[in-house]
Amino acid sequence: MKLRKLGLTGLWLSLTCSMPAWSQAVDPNLGRNLAANCANCHGTNGVSVGGMPALAGQSRDSLARAMKEFREGKRPATIMHQLSKGYSDEQIDLIAAYLSAQKAR
Template sequence: MRRIAPLAGVLALLLSAAAQAADPHLARNLAATCANCHGTDGRSAGGMAVLAGEPKDKLLASLKAFRSGDKPATIMHQISKGYTDEQLDLIAGYFAAIKPAGGAK
């Protein structure tokens, strides 16, 4: 039974890769919903966290913590529940790949 969890993870990555290959803009499209609060491409002008250039693992951990309720939020706990693990992974990867304003990272 212990082998099921790693196999499930591999399967999820393959499905995520297949979805990304089917729609190369999927990550960008999913992340577009974040622009209302976090600015275009995650480059917040202030008041909200900057997402652009943050490490993917940090972003993904935050998204999952919002979804589980472990991290307090006003709206993120509701928004994050609308995404699968694979979609959250794509969103985190998208923002991690963007250079923040000023190109600091």
């Protein structure tokens, strides 16, 4: 799994430091709801039934970094460079936090 290989090689900024808006968010389910946008292709809660990378249980760091690299055109993509541009850094971090906490099958 490519994402896993990229793993925890970088410095992870804590979510609470980098995202003041999140800590004040009225909606505690925002990460869950945003991550549900991934499920259509990558499976419910990121548990892929096949043919797409599974996202559940990947490290937060690698998930967030992959999305940001897609967005910045630093990672080859067919579609993810276009979809990732729909989300802010804060939203990507919320999605990564939610999916990393899901149990991989």
